[in-house]
Amino acid sequence: MAAELLLYGVKGSPFVRKVEVFLAEKGLAFDIEAVMPFPAPDWFVQLNPAKRIPVLRDRSVGTEGPAGTLPDSSVICAYLERKQPSPALYPQDAWSHARALWYEEFADSELAARIGAGIFRPLVLSRLFGREPDLATARKTLSEDLPPHFDYLEREVEGREFLLDGIYSIADIAVASQFVNLLHAGARVDATRWPGLAAYLSRLHARPSFAACIVAERKVLPKVEALD
Ligand SMILES: N[C@@H](CCC(=O)N[C@@H](CS)C(=O)NCC(=O)O)C(=O)O
Incomplete structure (x- = not known):
């Protein structure tokens, strides 16, 4: 069965890894779909006009096109912290x-x-x-x-x-x-x-x-x- 979370990107990118590690520390299951950004395919540019990996799809929000997608590792991690607060990976004060x-x-x-x-x-x-x-x-x-x-x-x-x-x-x-x-x-x-x-x-x-x-x-x- 497909996981709720899908990560677009390729192994070796420090920004993709940052999100993979964050997801693993949260204990969140995810699928990964290979997207090489040199150059990014047209369908991917619809999700991220900056043409950069990673992009996260939350399938509980949207399964097709830009709906349910978030670009940028920092934005993705901040979203995941709200979605799954435990264990906390941002300090409280x-x-x-x-x-x-x-x-x-x-x-x-x-x-x-x-x-x-x-x-x-x-x-x-x-x-x-x-x-x-x-x-x-x-x-x-x-x-x-x-x-x-x-x-x-x-x-x-x-x-x-x-x-x-x-x-x-x-x-x-x-x-x-x-x-x-x-x-x-x-x-x-x-x-x-x-x-x-x-x-x-x-x-x-x-x-x-x-x-x-x-x-x-x-x-x-x-x-x-x-x-x-
Ligand atoms: N601020 C972005 C940076 C992402 C980024 O630069 N990704 C690189 C791969 S490591 C990329 O997609 N580069 C494509 C390009 O420069 O055209 C993030 O945190 O996700």
């Missing part, structure tokens, strides 16, 4: 809630631009589409563009289990999801330079919700050499 949204935004814009466009795309997507990997861009991103962001996150997670002290939240899901793309590209956060961040990411990626995504994605993504 106003300040912590706003901080969680900031980390989510930081992940979806700042980290995605560097890890996605600067490392994953030049190495993994290039290989997937039969192009030569752009090692120079990936090396520069890892050695010059990302370290200030790693420094920031190292300070934010220092002495904490989660970004919002004691509360596992959308902030952790969004940030850790972007870093899975770094793993898939054969790169790592140097644990000697950023020990807190490296340990935080290892803990999150070991959660069943993340581990299941990582294993499934490794089966479909091209293998790349370790980035030195």
